[in-house]
Structure formats: structure tokens, C-alpha cells
Amino acid sequence: MKADRKKVDPLLRTARGQMDGVLKMIEDDRYCMDIVTQLQAVESLVHKAQREVLRAHLAGCVQAAFETGDEQARKEKIDEVVKLLDK
Numbered sequence: 342m343k344a345d346r347k348k349v350d351p352l353l354r355t356a357r358g359q360m361d362g363v364l365k366m367i368e369d370d371r372y373c374m375d376i377v378t379q380l381q382a383v384e385s386l387v388h389k390a391q392r393e394v395l396r397a398h399l400a401g402c403v404q405a406a407f408e409t410g411d412e413q414a415r416k417e418k419i420d421e422v423v424k425l426l427d428k
Contacts, residue, residue, distance in 0.1 A: 343401035344394040352393070356386035395425075 342349075363379045403422065406414040 342394065342397070344397035348393050349390045352386045352390040356383045356390070359383045359386070395422075398422075 359379060360383055363376060363383065366376050366379065399422070403418045406418040
């Protein structure tokens, strides 16, 4: 992985901790909107981590494919990102 682990790791660890909290909230039959709020916080953290990994992929792997001059490698990297964005 090309992404800065010092950025990604804390985001995902915090998201994991919040997910544990959400599960506890569900067990405790907490108010739905409080659960949704916490789920949004988890989603935001995961999204930030995803963005960081994608940024590193573009700056590393994709850039390298373009620098090689290999047309097939460039096409594969572009298709890879487009496929991800289509999800």
C-alpha cells in the first residue's frame, strides 16, 4: 500500500472503535437517531481513509504507469479507477 499509514491507520482504528460503540448502542436499545448519527461518523472516517488510499494510489501507482509510457498499463490504471467510481 502506498498510502501514509500514519494517516490511514488512526482513521480506521477510530472507525472500528466507533463501530463497537454502535453495536453496544444497538444492544442497549438506544434511540435510532443517535445510532444513525454514530453510523454517519463511522462512514465519514472510512470515507476519509478511502480518499487517502485512493490519493496515494493515484500519486503512486497511476503516476508510475503514466511515466513508463506503457499505453496498456495506463489504460488498465484508468479503467481500474473508473470501475471503482462506478460502484
